[in-house]
Amino acid sequence: MKKTSRYSIFRLLRFLGILYVGIFLFGWFSADSMAFFPPPPSYEGDAPGLFFVEHANGEKVAVLELAHPDPMGTVLFAHGNAEDIGEARGFLEAYRDLGVTVYALDYRGYGLSDGRPSLGDAKEDVRKVVEFLIAEKGVEVESLFLHGRSLGTAFVLPVAAKKNVAGIILESCMLNGFRTIHPGLLYPLDPIPNGRTIRRISSPILMLHGQADNVIPLWHGEALLRRASEPKTGVWIPNYGHNDLSFAGDPYWENLRRFLEKNGSTDVEPFRFRC
Numbered sequence: 001m002k003k004t005s006r007y008s009i010f011r012l013l014r015f016l017g018i019l020y021v022g023i024f025l026f027g028w029f030s031a032d033s034m035a036f037f038p039p040p041p042s043y044e045g046d047a048p049g050l051f052f053v054e055h056a057n058g059e060k061v062a063v064l065e066l067a068h069p070d071p072m073g074t075v076l077f078a079h080g081n082a083e084d085i086g087e088a089r090g091f092l093e094a095y096r097d098l099g100v101t102v103y104a105l106d107y108r109g110y111g112l113s114d115g116r117p118s119l120g121d122a123k124e125d126v127r128k129v130v131e132f133l134i135a136e137k138g139v140e141v142e143s144l145f146l147h148g149r150s151l152g153t154a155f156v157l158p159v160a161a162k163k164n165v166a167g168i169i170l171e172s173c174m175l176n177g178f179r180t181i182h183p184g185l186l187y188p189l190d191p192i193p194n195g196r197t198i199r200r201i202s203s204p205i206l207m208l209h210g211q212a213d214n215v216i217p218l219w220h221g222e223a224l225l226r227r228a229s230e231p232k233t234g235v236w237i238p239n240y241g242h243n244d245l246s247f248a249g250d251p252y253w254e255n256l257r258r259f260l261e262k263n264g265s266t267d268v269e270p271f272r273f274r275c
Contacts, residue, residue, distance in 0.1 A: 043086030078152030084111035
């Protein structure tokens with residue numbers, strides 16, 4: 001190979017390397033702005049069941065409590081990126097009617113929570129609320145389920161990796177952050193490393209994902225399920241996408257009920273569509 005040809009290849013590889021690093025750095029430093037799209041608050045401060053959990057720096061996080069008179073467990077729900085607990089209230093009430101007490105939080109920068117949204121703060125918000133529920137509400141870790149939807153999965157997974165909760169529910173979950181934007185590119189560091197975090201979880205896992213999801217495609221859920229330890233089960237619901245899984249009826253709600261009723265056990269055959 002001629003010296004000029006080798007030099008041209010070297011220059012091309014150097015250019016591609018610099019481009020790759022540039023894309024990675026841009027993604028890393030703009031992750032918060034790309035991940036969060038908080039809507040205007042959809043509820044008032046006197047909403048029934050609303051209370052606030054305060055961080056050490058004085059910033060407060062809004063939490064909604066929907067109590068069941070005879071709960072079989074407790075669920076903490078972490079919502080997706082373009083909604084708040086006011087918009088989710090109807091869904092959360094239906095969730096409570098399964099027989100559980102439901103809590104849901106707004107990350108900082110969402111709803112009536114203080115501050116601005118960031119990935120690090122949202123993870124800390126979930127951890128803080130879990131600690132509050134245990135210390136102040138008397139919730140036992142062995143009866144606590146963590147349910148993350150879409151972006152919310154990135155905030156419940158780190159808590160579940162450190163606490164042996166009754167179970168974790170991952171709805172429309174991403175493998176990691178950058179690959180939802182650039183599926184073909186690999187990044188050495190990812191601000192949402194769900195694929196690594198899930199390997200550290202020993203609690204039972206229920207995964208729910210729509211086969212028609214064009215925001216976080218089904219292959220994300222399949223890849224995560226392969227990485228997860230037993231006990232685990234994945235329910236892939238046909239004809240439903242990213243934001244409408246709860247409208248699927250029994251394949252969604254019956255799987256939730258069975259998982260909660262069995263206290264996280266995945267020994268039962270999941271309820272699926274009969275196509």
